[in-house]
Amino acid sequence: MSQTLTAGDESPQKPRNPQAQQENSVPLRADSPEALLAIVPHLLGFMPEASLVVIGTEPPCGGVKVTLRYDLPDPSGAGIAADVAAHAIGVLGSQEITTMVAVAYGPGALVDLVAAAVRDAGRGAGIDLQEFLRVEGGRYWSYFCGDEECCPAVGVPIDPRLHTQAAAMAAAVEERVLPGRAAVAARVAPFGGNVAESMRQATRRAERHVTQLLAKARKSGRLGAVRHLIASEGLATVRAMITTYRAGGRYTAEYQLARMMVALRDLRVRDDAWARMDPAYRDAHRRLWIDVTRHAQPGYVAAPAALLAFVAWQCGDGALANVALDRALADDPRYSMALLLRQVITAGAPPSLARLPMTPEEVAASYDDAEGGYDGAVGEDGADHDHEMDSDVHDLDSDDEL
Secondary structure, X not given: OOOOOOOOXXXXXXXXXXXXXXXXXXOOEOOOXXXXXXXXXXXXXXXXXXXXXXXXXXXXXXXXXXXXXXXXXXXXXXXXHHHHHHHHHHHHHHOOOOEEEEEEEOOHXXXXXXXXXXXXHXXXXXXXXXXXXXXXXXXXXXXXXXXXXXXXXXXEEOOHHHOHHHHHHHHHOOOOOEOOHHHHHHOOOOOOHHHHHHXXXXXXXXXXXXXXXXXXXXXXXXXXXXXXXXHHHHHHHHHHHHHHHHOOOOOOOHHHHHHHHHHOOOHHHHHHHHHOOOHHHHHHHHHHHHXXXXXXXXXXXXXXXXXXXXXXXXXXXXXXXXXXXXXXXXXXXXXXXXXXXXXXXXXXXXXXXOOOOOOHHHHHHHHHHOOOHXXXXXXXXXXXXXOOOOOOOOOOOOOOOO
């Protein structure tokens, strides 16, 4: 996708609680303008603004198969509009979807070129664009209907919340619709104030523990054994936390969260946690990684945020996956797990492909067999961009409170 594209939530999205949808037999259909506008916020999890939403549908009833959201290009231009359309059509085509609808939220000056580009790209790929709506100021306009009686030039007033489809979706989907994408980002924003200060001190204490063990090992010449001990402690910490969250519990103590964050710098620990992200527990895992990501201190955000992105992808929550990746890459722009996930999700891989990379047993065997298995992955520049356990990353300052 062109680098000129603004950041969006291009990952295919499913209803955010497909199990609940199935149990309640709620039809997710975009078979009228009102129904389409009613379900979009529920599909995304937030009220879109300045956005293009493309929905792949299943004929003949218009059932929703995949949802894509992009920031509306501003300023608009034929080139960037064509890039957005090409990406959307490419994702739909890769999933053999043949019909679609679209909604753009914004002024006509920004939407017109995008609408034409989506129509042309769809036509070229054999994907039938059945409706394209523009929404602005509580009204909608159709690019397909020219009948002044049903689609007047001044637009059609609409309140999607009053539509029966919106009521059915609200009953089926347990999570509320957030007021905008900024509210999604706020779900993973770092804590400030006293919480941040307490976590800073707790993280320093966890680092001190590792630093002291490594210092003793260097003196004794038993570095490998100590690194094995550190990894074993980290594995036990992460496994206990996963078990607690799966049982409906939560960690609130700073020292527990700090031990978790420091442990995840070890690739073996991170990969073991990744291998345990069974989708049967995805809601519990999402709570877990949101908690750890929000508490994580600079230098320790990338691992839990990347794990959160993977779980959000499993849930079909593209918006959450992307804001989690934003946090991971802000912490470490070269963190390879986050870069891999962003590439795969942006390419349009559906949540069904968010499979576990290995079993925990296979992870353990791979590290046991690999020479220097506890030393992490080192890049071409000699630096680790998947965060190996390194006591030199956060050396304690003499005035740190312990």
